[in-house]
Amino acid sequence: MNLSDMLGYADIQQLSRIADVYRCECNGHSKNDLIQSILSTVSRNDVFEAQISSMKLEDLRFLNSLLFEARNSFSLEDLLARVQHSRFGEEIIKPELDPPKKTKRSKKKTEAVEKQLSPREMIAKFKHHGWLFNGFSGPSRYLFQVPNDLKTRFRDTLARRFAADLQYTDEPPIYRDEQMLIHDDITHLLHxxxxxxxxxxxxxxxxxxxxxxxxxxxxxxxxxxxxxxxxxxxxxxxxxxxxxxxxxxxxxxxxxxxxxxxxxxxxxxxxxxxxxSRPSSEAEQIYRYWLKLYKGPITHLLSLVHWINTLAVEWVTVESLRTVLVPFIKPYFYDDANTILEQRIMAMMVHLGLLRLGEHPIYGAVVRMTKAGRAVVAGVSLEESGSIVVH
Structure with missing residues (x-):
């Protein structure tokens, strides 16, 4: 459902909270006035851009985890876990045996840390912004949804912001394209x-x-x-x-x-x-399996692959992609965010035939999605299931 549909089902209390967030001037006792005022305000690009600009990094990570899912509904437990996965520990202050005197600056920093929202408060915040809605009857009452039209607007707005920080280039003189090689090597292994x-x-x-x-x-x-x-x-x-x-x-x-x-x-x-005989859908099956196998260590893998698919339509430098995407990658034991992006994500996407990797004489390492890769990423929806646990 779109935002207008979900507002129609929401009670007047939730509508009033959303209207307060967007400072809507309307009759707070009229459900119709509230809905029309919210829709009118949210539809303004300047308001929408301002909301995104004011979001903290962990808010963006949490939002990002919801934007590319095939399914529409999320349980409270799932959302709580996603909020936790969006916190990489940057805000943690390590205790000191003999702490220095608190300056105004350190006091402000400590207060900011102390004011970090709990996972439930984060979900409530998204509800008050009209970005998350509860179901309205039966079992769906305990499930949450993001309005479809807002999903699209979030993706488009973030894509423009990310692209503005990227360095695009002309085609490099040499590049690697491993399409079909992984299928051949499956055959080699079996033979x-x-x-x-x-x-x-x-x-x-x-x-x-x-x-x-x-x-x-x-x-x-x-x-x-x-x-x-x-x-x-x-x-x-x-x-x-x-x-x-x-x-x-x-x-x-x-x-x-x-x-x-x-x-x-x-x-x-x-x-x-x-x-x-190689199955006709093997490329999709391999891609689907890779997502399921790697999404345990890389919690935001699905969204990261979609962002690379969106941002690397043309040749783009690995360095500028790193600047945009690394803040969304949680380190995994001895793999830091840079290692995960380059070795676990982009290198594997090259091996899967999704991505080309080139060397530009001026800009260094550059990548670009293959035509087949764009089709696979855009056309394959990973059904929500637990990540694969290997034994």
Whole structure:
């Protein structure tokens, strides 16, 4: 539903609160006057821009987590979790054994921290702005929705703001485009497994010599992880395999193309079928699986991919994209926000054939969405489900 529909179902108390936020001058006892005044005010671009300009970073992160979801309704528990995920700890003040004397500046900073809204207060704030509405009857009373037309306006407004800070360039003389390579390497993995007796270690990973032989057959060359490197969170054997190889292996395991039979890796019946024929929708299936696998460590992955899809229609520098998107990326253990953006998101999007990566003689690293990538990201909606937990 759009904002006008949701206002029509709202009670006069909520309408009065929304009208107060936007300083509407109208008859507060007339529901019709309240609705017309709110719609008239919110429709003004200057008012809408001012509201976004006044939003704190954690407000924007929370809003951002709602803008690209396929589903329309959110439970209170889900919203509370999203508010928590939007707080990256910047506001935390570490206690000191012998704290210095409070200056006016430090006192102001402490007061600002103390005034941070609780998750429930944040949700109430969004309701008072008319950005979130409760359902109106039955079980939907306990669910929340964002008006569809406001979603579109938020996306368009933020896209303009982000684009204004980006550096766009002409086409670089050289660039990488890995479209179709991941499909070929799925076939290589299955063929090699089918024709060789691949032995597994006690933790279920392949012995090093098998991994190296497979890497030699792949279209994208990778090095084995450094010994003792901290690697976890992005796949079943991520600590043993390189990034892309680990993902290809996990996808084949998820699709039931391969099976770990205690000490041996074998190809299943569906795997043999895949060796002979690639499904027409495989690009979408791989993309969908990547989102589900990586959205555990990267809580805002879906929105970040959509922003890259929106902002990288033309060649754009990685550096300027970093400036815009890094504030929306929560560090994950030993992966800082920059590492997540470049290695876990953009590099994987290149491997999936969604993104091209080039080297510009003046501006350095640049990226641009592929035509197929834009179609996949725009056309595939990730159904709301729990992120994949790998064992």
């Amino acid at each position: 090699y497994t089918y024709h060789n007796e691949i032995q597994l270690t006690a933790d279920g990973s392949m012995y090093k010599r098998f991994t190296l032989q497979l890497l030699d057959r792949f279209g994208v060359q990778e090095e084995l992880p450094a010994k003792g490197a901290w690697r976890f969170g992005y796949g079943r054997h991520f600590n043993q395999y390189p990034n892309r190889f680990s993902f290809v292996y996990d996808y084949c395991y998820h699709a039931k193309y391969i099976n770990e039979n205690q000490t041996l890796l074998t190809v299943t019946g569906p795997g043999e079928e895949r060796m002979n």
